[in-house]
Amino acid sequence: MHIIVCLKQIIDPEIPPHIFQIDPVKRKQIRGRQALVISDFDAIALEVALQLKERTDGKVTAITIGQKEAVESLHTALAMGTDETMLISDPAFEGADSFGKAHILAAALCKLGEFDIVLCGRQAGDVELGLVGPFLAEKMGLPCVTLMANIEPGDGKVRLKRPIEGGYEILEAPLPFLATVTNDESNVPRYASVRGIRAAMRKKIPVWSAADLGLDPAEVGPETARIEMEELFIPKREMRCEFIEGESGPEKGRRLALRLKELKLI
Amino acid sequence: MMTNILTFCFASAEELPRASLEVLAAGRRLGDELRNGCVQAALLGPDVEGHGETLVHHGADEVFIISHPRLQYYEADVILETLEAIVQQLSPDVVLFPHDELGGGNVGPRLAYRLGTGIVTDCVGFEVKDDAIRWLRPVYGGKAMAYMVANGPLQLATTRSRAFEPLAPDSARQGAVHTLEVDVDSMSSPVSLVERTQEEIEGISLDQAQIIVSGGRGMEDKEGFSALDRLAEILGAAVGGSRPAADLGWVPHSRLVGQTGKIVAPNLYIAVAISGAPQHMAGAGSSKTIVAINKDEDAPIFKVAHVGVVGEWENVIPALTVACKEILGS
Numbered sequence: 001m002h003i004i005v006c007l008k009q010i011i012d013p014e015i016p017p018h019i020f021q022i023d024p025v026k027r028k029q030i031r032g033r034q035a036l037v038i039s040d041f042d043a044i045a046l047e048v049a050l051q052l053k054e055r056t057d058g059k060v061t062a063i064t065i066g067q068k069e070a071v072e073s074l075h076t077a078l079a080m081g082t083d084e085t086m087l088i089s090d091p092a093f094e095g096a097d098s099f100g101k102a103h104i105l106a107a108a109l110c111k112l113g114e115f116d117i118v119l120c121g122r123q124a125g126d127v128e129l130g131l132v133g134p135f136l137a138e139k140m141g142l143p144c145v146t147l148m149a150n151i152e153p154g155d156g157k158v159r160l161k162r163p164i165e166g167g168y169e170i171l172e173a174p175l176p177f178l179a180t181v182t183n184d185e186s187n188v189p190r191y192a193s194v195r196g197i198r199a200a201m202r203k204k205i206p207v208w209s210a211a212d213l214g215l216d217p218a219e220v221g222p223e224t225a226r227i228e229m230e231e232l233f234i235p236k237r238e239m240r241c242e243f244i245e246g247e248s249g250p251e252k253g254r255r256l257a258l259r260l261k262e263l264k265l266i
Numbered sequence: 267m268m269t270n271i272l273t274f275c276f277a278s279a280e281e282l283p284r285a286s287l288e289v290l291a292a293g294r295r296l297g298d299e300l301r302n303g304c305v306q307a308a309l310l311g312p313d314v315e316g317h318g319e320t321l322v323h324h325g326a327d328e329v330f331i332i333s334h335p336r337l338q339y340y341e342a343d344v345i346l347e348t349l350e351a352i353v354q355q356l357s358p359d360v361v362l363f364p365h366d367e368l369g370g371g372n373v374g375p376r377l378a379y380r381l382g383t384g385i386v387t388d389c390v391g392f393e394v395k396d397d398a399i400r401w402l403r404p405v406y407g408g409k410a411m412a413y414m415v416a417n418g419p420l421q422l423a424t425t426r427s428r429a430f431e432p433l434a435p436d437s438a439r440q441g442a443v444h445t446l447e448v449d450v451d452s453m454s455s456p457v458s459l460v461e462r463t464q465e466e467i468e469g470i471s472l473d474q475a476q477i478i479v480s481g482g483r484g485m486e487d488k489e490g491f492s493a494l495d496r497l498a499e500i501l502g503a504a505v506g507g508s509r510p511a512a513d514l515g516w517v518p519h520s521r522l523v524g525q526t527g528k529i530v531a532p533n534l535y536i537a538v539a540i541s542g543a544p545q546h547m548a549g550a551g552s553s554k555t556i557v558a559i560n561k562d563e564d565a566p567i568f569k570v571a572h573v574g575v576v577g578e579w580e581n582v583i584p585a586l587t588v589a590c591k592e593i594l595g596s
Contacts, residue, residue, distance in 0.1 A: 134375035143456035146372040167464035226384035231413040241574040249581020257589030
């Protein structure tokens with residue numbers, strides 16, 4: 001079983017708001033000294049792929065579109081247990097929107113050849129549009145199952161577990177297919193071992209350009225974008241927290257109840 | 267020129283979900299702000315005919331009913347083909363979906379791809395400027411906001427839960443209710459449902475709740491959450507948790523509030539022993555009023571909370587619960 005996971009590298013989303021900065025002209029976040037990480041749900045998708053690989057003796061390939069520093073994410077993926085990785089990088093890809101990225105990834109999937117499952121995180125942890133996965137499925141003509149948390153291997157088909165409020169659904173999909181992945185108890189991403197990291201650093205990661213993928217830059221660049229961010233801003237918060245005072249915890253608790261009543265919140 | 271705004275409303279025989287009324291309210295507002303806007307509602311689901319007039323009362327100029335037993339989530343492919351057929355018949359200019367697991371997570375993006383149009387997901391507002399629609403949506407876990415535009419004559423958008431208030435029903439409103447013929451039977455789905463396991467949901471769901479009580483790592487253990495359950499019961503609230511609380515198994519993952527869980531916007535959000543990490547605030551930050559209870563006065567949650575209590579939850583919550591019970595007389 002060959003599973004391909006599409007990863008996106010983003011600026012660590014866990015940084016607190018007071019050091020979060022944007023460039024309103026370029027309409028993007030300023031990295032500053034922040035770390036780059038694999039986007040949350042993509043790391044979860046990778047975990048699902050690695051668990052499936054362990055149960056089926058399969059192979060996991062991770063691909064990412066990005067600049068040269070995106071190699072770090074692929075090293076992490078290798079250290080976690082990924083077999084092969086490819087960096088898809090070309091100045092022509094700068095400014096591609098989700099449509100453009102789906103086209104680029106589709107070309108990469110075609111170059112990779114045979115595969116059974118393509119996994120994407122449910123949405124990226126930065127712009128959070130959640131479009132690339134479903135777009136890629138449509139572009140490739142693959143069955144698309146969304147918001148899955150786990151995959152059970154089967155014969156020619158697999159079973160997918162989808163969490164719903166108060167329980168889950170089991171769906172069956174024929175191979176090959178694409179799934180977007182959400183989180184549950186079963187797919188918390190593993191840590192990379194020290195030995196894994198050392199081994200990963202020695203591995204040479206192939207870089208594929210537009211030409212390698214047979215892509216015409218005019219087909220995937222910013223001029224083909226179907227949506228555009230016109231304005232990016234940080235909303236002003238003129239918040240001042242009203243603290244409930246009191247001699248003891250219980251007294252504060254009682255006063256809080258009264259204050260909530262006054263504010264007509266309860 | 268008339269601008270047709272088509273809103274997709276998903277329902278069951280028993281229930282017309284709030285999300286459908288919210289997306290309709292967004293469509294109505296857009297219809298009023300654009301010149302000559304006509305608001306159409308496509309009502310989909312099994313045995314949904316009974317909700318047609320209700321949609322008119324909530325703001326639709328025209329309702330198109332497509333009632334079929336197969337129009338359910340796990341047959342997303344059937345729904346997608348149905349939506350495609352509806353769009354071909356009605357040729358709308360703007361199509362709106364609720365940003366839920368079906369509309370935002372599956373069929374919305376796929377329909378946009380098939381139609382070759384732009385889609386802006388998870389919108390919390392919009393403005394009309396020179397006849398163009400600027401969609402407002404949170405980005406970077408709510409730390410920033412963006413106005414986005416879609417290029418091309420047709421555009422799709424999905425609206426975040428609770429971002430638009432359903433309109434009060436007005437039974438004097440007039441509108442036409444039609445049945446739309448779509449050959450759902452001939453459609454096929456490569457994906458099939460094998461089983462569904464769903465426990466009776468205890469209490470109120472996070473999506474429905476006007477009040478949410480959430481606990482974090484500082485609750486110490488699963489037992490701590492029973493104190494929150496008692497408070498929630500008195501307040502008629504739902505119980506949620508931060509990611510550490512969910513990862514430690516103190517609350518089920520379906521109750522996780524945050525960037526990797528549910529995004530909620532209740533009237534009142536009570537955050538107990540939650541530090542207020544960006545990942546959590548991405549899910550809770552849109553709440554109308556945030557109350558924070560934390561023993562650490564420097565916890566970041568107090569930067570975003572409207573009302574704060576510095577103290578150990580073990581001391582504050584029981585007294586708060588008793589006082590609320592007295593106030594509410596139950």
